[in-house]
Amino acid sequence: xxxxxxxxxxxxxxxxxxxxxxxxxxxxxxxxxxxxxxxxxxxxxxxxxxxxxxxxxxxxxxxxxxxxxxxx
Numbered sequence: 001x002x003x004x005x006x007x008x009x010x011x012x013x014x015x016x017x018x019x020x021x022x023x024x025x026x027x028x029x030x031x032x033x034x035x036x037x038x039x040x041x042x043x044x045x046x047x048x049x050x051x052x053x054x055x056x057x058x059x060x061x062x063x064x065x066x067x068x069x070x071x072x
Contacts (some may be wrong), residue, residue, distance in 0.1 A: 037065065
């Protein structure tokens with residue numbers, strides 16, 4: 001009986017712990033930056049593109065990236 005009680009307490013303790021990967025806004029910001037970087041690099045491969053600026057507005061936050069140069 002005592003072991004079952006300890007296991008029950010342990011189970012509820014673990015279930016109550018927040019998931020730091022889902023709750024951490026820094027990770028989501030990093031994922032946005034990686035995605036913007038990847039898409040900007042693909043866009044910059046076009047021969048007629050000198051520069052590109054990409055902005056993302058998500059959950060009240062603005063993420064921007066500027067790539068390339070104005071003059072070749």
